[in-house]
Amino acid sequence: MSSTSRVPSPVLKKSLTMALIQLASGSDKPKNLSHAAEKVREAAGTGAKLVVLPECFNSPYGTNYFPEYAETLLPSADGEASAPSYDALSAMARDNKVYLVGGSIPEYNPGTKKYHNTSLVFSPEGGLLATHRKVHLFDIDIPGKITFRESDVLTAGNQLTLVDLPEYGKIAVAICYDVRFPELATIAARKGAFALIYPGAFNLTTGPLHWQLLAQARAVDNQIYVAMCSPARDMSASYHAYGHSLVVDPMAKVVSEAAEGEEIITSELSSDKLEETRRNIPLNTQRRWDVYPDVSKGKVQFDDPDLPKPKE
């Protein structure tokens, strides 16, 4: 009959307190950075060891803003990289001894002359652990509601991003619209991630319909934790973020959720919940690789050579 082979379970070595910062940002980048630093300190004060910031936390969100706010994470031929947000994030992680998923920032690569929407992940020592460039650009057109084309300015990244947090296990990091693509989440889970972390900025059209639904869908499909971290809603900005940052557990239960304004939410991620879910609903031993292929077994790119590496 069937081949029902087991895939490795995600491992969370010990409980982890995670904080999502639903940050209020504006047009003043230095102010955004210092405000983020204050909020990371506050989040660490709650006992969080993994802290997450939202998409485009250092700038307003909009294609017209990306070039103005972009930072060079890779040195150009004629000079050093200039990356105040990189330096600020590294200091926030180090000063508070937390793993930090630094939301995302607009990035300019002087080598290729391309812009990206880029997330930087730092260790508690302040070292860069990973760089994720948004793989699926947010290009939608819902007539009369919202038209947005990140691809007018941005170029998509080319890799899936798994990050090892040695005391805890692996997380996957992706950005906002990436959550709509289940393959990325499933591959990360099959490669052992215990949580999918998405800095994101949904809007007031798709947010109420899809934000929570997508988080729960990725969690129930993969039986792992899902976190989505939004900017606070600002009705005076040109883009109105949905807010409602949330954490969903491996049973797809929303365990913590923000409202629309600035807020920090914390959740305890537990290995018991991961194991209990997989024991009670053992999808892991019931997959039918004889009927359909395992998406994680094809070519999966994890090592885009073009990505910024840690600064020396």
Ligand SMILES: NC(=O)CCC(=O)C(=O)O
């Ligand atoms: N920043 C984004 O990628 C927004 C995604 C979004 O709103 C959606 O509906 O998807």
